[in-house]
Amino acid sequence: MLPVVALVGRPNVGKSTLFNCLTKTRDALVADFPGLTRDRQYGRVERGDRPFIVVDTGGIIEQAEGIEDRAMRQVHSALEEADLVLFLVDARSGLSPADEAIAQTLRKFTKPILLVANKTEGLDIPLAVAEFHGVGLKGEPCAIAAAHGTGIPELLVRVDALLPQVEAEEPAESAAGGARIAVVGRPNVGKSTLVNRLLGEERVVVYDQPGTTRDSIFIPFERNGRSYTLIDTAGIRRRSRVGEGIEKFSVIKSLQAIDKAHVVIYLIDASEGVTDQDANLLGLVLEAGRGLIIGLNKWDGLSHDQREQVKRQIDLKLTFLDFAEKHFVSALHGTGVGKLLEQVDRIHQSAGQNLSASRLTEILQQAQATHQPPLVRGRRIKLKYAHQGGHNPPVIVIHGNQTDELPGAYKRYLVNVFRAALRLEGTPIKLEFKGSANPYKDKKNVLTQRQVQKRRRLIKHVKKR
Template identity: 50%
Template sequence: MKPIVALVGRPNVGKSTLFNRLTRTRDALVSDTPGVTRDRIYGACDYGQRDFILVDTGGLESDVEGGLELLAVEQTRQAIQDAELVVFLVDGRLGLHPEDAGIAEELRRMQVPVLLVVNKSEDLDPGVVGADFYALGFGTPLTISAAANQGMGRMVDLVEERLPPADEEAEALPGIRVAVVGRPNVGKSTLVNALLGEPRMIVYDRPGTTRDAIHTVLERDGQTYTLIDTAGVRRRSRIKETLEKFSTLKAIQAMEAADVVFLLVDAHEGVTDQDARLARLVRDAGRGVVLAVNKWDHLDDQQRHRLRRTLDIKLVPLLYYAPLRYISARYGTGVGHLFEAAETIYTSYTRELSTAELNRVLHEATEAHPPPVRGGFRPKLRYAHQGAKRPPTVVIHGSRPNTLPDNYLRYLERTFQKAFELEGVPLRLQFRKQESPYKGRARHKEAPKSFRGKKGKKKAK
């Protein structure tokens, strides 16, 4: 499991700006108005050498009476309890605030490792701007500017130094690791029971690395599976109980531990915004996925047609590569086909891609649709090779790859996906800039002196 780092501080000190900077997203709403962030927001940070999960919180305040402000504080306290490290953010332009001292005292009571970071310190002397914050008792503060992208590398280095060491001796989960993910009441637990009810031999049940995940190892038709039993993911505005059995964070961690995700959708309720958020999380995690529509058996023809159209609009564009299965977890209809899909997806997920075939597909794709001209130049994509598996990653070398538009990147992704028949897994592209073979040397031989013009002639004596 990836370690968890929580961003904590007073409202409007720049936590959401820092979150978006480190996760390279715009998931956190940024505003000059204090208190915009109410609930925890999660994102993956791969900025440095070690990946971790970053949590943006709504801030800690001591003088809240109730309502949404109190819920936001409770959410922040829960994020601190879950975290391996807290990044305590303060405002360098406003200086030390009485509320900062109260937050520092609460962090000490919770006995959590803390990294003190002074934000909004661009164009300020680091020694001067950080002097007041020594009083908080967390050692030498680090000065950064999230908005100006200053000090990010140093901050990530310090975060990695303070995280507990990775447990390299942790027991590996055997076989194909499958996580069942979905909103509450979509039939997730019923599906897990139905999967276990198929002809199989259960090897053992044991608690997972968190208190709210169970890893069940089973064998079916000679194939070993590990089912990672998560629970429903609620909308953030409805996560109120600090001990709710399965939180959004645990679902994200389950995805990170899985090879294949069964994303469950309730056919009766239709596709919701939370389903789309989960689809984006699965896609960003790079895991194989089966889109399973549950409670399909009770719909009439008109309802089924309407649901298919909604799926095509809201989910298929996000997970265009995912096989779609219509099931009834309660009655076991179509459940056995999920295992077959998981095997197929796992094969694609771990597949070796031939370098010769990758280059053939690349050349055919660029000949059929050359990269568009940008700034008077057309990017040249010269050769490709596989960079990684889980998920398959293709590295393409060429000139000016950073000018390729998004629609051309999608074209390349789908072309490779179709050519190699990669079902249920995303294909990721990485680009390496290759200098022109003529750079740094003359393209043509030097012209003879007789063609240099008057300035090249020597004056006759």
Template identity: 50%
Template structure:
């Protein structure tokens, strides 16, 4: 198991950290660590620049010498981000030049020990040598001129920062091997049942990587102990990854599992009391490293914004999901009805996932929970035969054609599977850019029902045929 490395953005206020964060993540949909008592938060996102996968942390303006108030809390957040990171990008301002705060931050970073890249921001339109000259005095190696706002030098910055830490992302041949089919080949494929027998292969010999995630004190550790203890199997730890994660292996019947444990882990570097209970980075990494996530919620408290953020990251990562609402025992009916309404209101985007109401402490509902894990895993890795996908697509269109856009109606010719975990269905045809989200949800619902894809997100992509004569037309 290889976790994505963590990049922390550090610097004094107004040097462009958030602008760089936005560019690295290509969105503002970052997970926020909303620990109680912390007035300024770290923002987490998934890096989408260059060929290396990574996680990125945006921090507030760093004032290392402040002893009290909001700025002190922001400094604590930045120190925690540095402790969690594999590499720190220290941003300075090319137009403002070096100041005393830059020297203080540089001294602190040298003591902290992570790999440091000095990025001189706002260098657009400036001579590179002049933009970086005075920053050599910080003693952090060769300064790299960039522009967060315009993107100048950003891709090279990330490539250099991560080159020694990870392997480049290589496109899966499974997702790119399917080319346009001619009509004769398509009809021949539809006329046969070739591939039908293997389309429901469920990977029975595959070890299921399972992440148990949730806020502090929702019962994650208790659930892990119950899963292992009730089965009375030998469990063993496999420490030694770069992030001090622990893998716990166990078996039930003919199923093999590896729990990626995010609770009670040893921490690198300096930590704080509130962070010892819950590490956002470890949770994000566990989600990305697993096949199935069990999201644990606390029935005795409200469903928080933090719960929704974690759920959103699971959905974005494409991981299969089972929801466990814990501490269900002992609640009266009014309280149970209230938490069900809360979940439906705040987590309606998880409609594909099964929900279990459990007591991890008493073991109630845990057996059924594990059954749903198996089913979600099978759905995530299910093979979908092109003939059956295409027949279902045509049946869906016949029952409800896509709406017209102007005088044109989108025409969908065939569908094939482009990937697994999550299942990806690629639909080929003409004028498919006109298909709206509502019709896309209709197709998704249809495919889910026919191919039994409950428990996993799925993706649908449209690829329109090109007109070879378009550019030559006068």
């Protein structure tokens, strides 16, 4: 396995900025706001002589309570699994009592520690770094400016020298090759609780407060020999209620996670019922063309009448998602959660299967034989043949005449026919229609020179008679 490097330090010293710099991504949410990162974020670094895994963590604070205490547990988990610790400090603000307390805590883990002085741009580096010798860590502090990439090559050389000699026998992308599952929904519906339940550990911060998750966390894992990547996302509220800039970026990251996923588990708080916001967000999932599972969470706490009311709301507000699988679960107690991954496998297989043109054309002809397309200006619409045009979701391209005039009701009929015949589960189907173009439609009636001469001889012959 690849060695693991953990980034730790007090809040707002640039850990997430360094994470993005090392991984050459924008996976970690960055803002001039202390305490933004709460969950562990993993990334692969290819920039040095040897690849390694880097872990972004939340800022370490003393006397953490409530949600901060949950974030500190994430930091301790990252320290326990790390082979090397990069202790980040802010060179501009200088050495603080909090830095000294963190250094004392890190010594208890008996892990190699490299002190990294960030935000050194425009400073006299020897002078700025000198006071950090006072924390009592071995080695010379490494001066960098993560926002500008300054000092990163020197940092990678130092990291490579401190990493253990471990052979990377299996690629890090092995787990990422399976289905990507995004857990999406409104705030405080139990998304992080469901993620932890599926993983069997406290992998992400869970707290009874809306907005606990701020970033989209990608978590590779394996179950029963299959690889998956879970994506825990921030809760999405109505646009009018999204106030601070950080929440806006969190919403953007959640929408990007939908695009990256193969299957979306949309979680609804059954105790609150199906809201208009749920219907709008599910419309975005449908537009992205992703496989869909609708999870009704906190189902075990409802009475019989409440359950029936929620089912009626689903039938009324989510009629456009008749293909989606519905699961009634309790993320907190684990009821019904075990069946989710089985359903994910079936949906992922349905969305990615290869469909032969002969089979699609046969289904199309049988559909027309059962129910013919309508007449348009006295002419029957003819659908000739079909073939596959893409995966995830399955795209079926249909060729014929007057396809632009095909009504929406008949298109929905074809979707239902294809879904039943191909046994597709939980995935939308996109139909694309291509009509036969008339090659003489836009051409002018221009006679050739030979035709003109022939017509003139014919006119002369008629006049002589």
